[in-house]
Amino acid sequence: MRIIAEGAEAQVFKAVLLGDTVIVKTRKAKGYRIKAIDDDIRASRTRIEARVMERAHSSGIMVPRLIAVDSFSIYMGLVDGKLMKDARIRKDSYGRLGRILGIMHNADIVHGDFTPANIMVAKDGLYVIDFGLSGISKSHEEKALDVLLMKRSLGESQYRWFIDGYTHSGRESKAIMGRLAEIELRGRYQVRTLG
Numbered sequence: 001m002r003i004i005a006e007g008a009e010a011q012v013f014k015a016v017l018l019g020d021t022v023i024v025k026t027r028k029a030k031g032y033r034i035k036a037i038d039d040d041i042r043a044s045r046t047r048i049e050a051r052v053m054e055r056a057h058s059s060g061i062m063v064p065r066l067i068a069v070d071s072f073s074i075y076m077g078l079v080d081g082k083l084m085k086d087a088r089i090r091k092d093s094y095g096r097l098g099r100i101l102g103i104m105h106n107a108d109i110v111h112g113d114f115t116p117a118n119i120m121v122a123k124d125g126l127y128v129i130d131f132g133l134s135g136i137s138k139s140h141e142e143k144a145l146d147v148l149l150m151k152r153s154l155g156e157s158q159y160r161w162f163i164d165g166y167t168h169s170g171r172e173s174k175a176i177m178g179r180l181a182e183i184e185l186r187g188r189y190q191v192r193t194l195g
């Protein structure tokens with residue numbers, strides 16, 4: 001196994017399984033937690049991550065193919081492509097990305113880290129990866145935060161194209177955009193009172 005990425009929560013490896021290159025994502029132990037508690041948290045986060053990937057797949061979103069899950073690791077198919085943040089992409093990809101988030105939110109999937117660093121551009125389209133902070137929720141607040149994170153990552157016109165797609169596919173996108181406006185106002189208010 002060769003390590004290809006290491007973040008705060010997980011190590012990601014490339015491995016060969018029965019002749020196929022696969023990705024293994026393993027949640028790291030946190031030494032500052034009591035081991036039994038840490039094991040429970042990691043196992044439960046791993047299960048949730050795999051479950052949400054499965055749900056995204058059933059909703060028609062392209063995600064890495066789930067191969068196997070054990071206590072702290074997810075084995076998945078390798079997406080042959082580039083991270084969206086490093087790829088040169090056409091304008092209509094942003095609209096498609098917005099539609100993808102709308103479809104996920106329709107299925108009550110909240111990604112939790114929806115940025116161009118967690119989207120891969122492959123020949124057959126856009127793949128959503130890294131469900132490490134994701135969950136199932138109907139909360140407009142949490143859905144709005146997915147939109148807000150992407151807003152902060154995109155340029156102005158890119159964000160407009162993204163929102164076109166999002167409002168097109170997202171059933172509750174109007175209410176969620178309303179909540180987003182509230183969140184931003186709240187943010188500004190905070191900055192003002194603190195400053």
Ligand SMILES: Nc1ncnc2c1ncn2[C@@H]1O[C@H](COP(=O)(O)OP(=O)(O)O)[C@@H](O)[C@H]1O
Pocket residue numbers: 004005006007008009010011012023025064076077078079080083117118129130131132
């Ligand atoms: N299925 C996959 N196919 C190809 N590359 C992947 C896949 N999953 C993860 N990666 C690579 O590993 C990196 C880290 O994976 P990610 O799930 O985003 O974990 P982290 O929580 O560390 O950000 C990604 O940025 C991507 O480059």
Ligand SMILES: [Mg+2]
Pocket residue numbers: 117118130
């Ligand atoms: Mg990531």
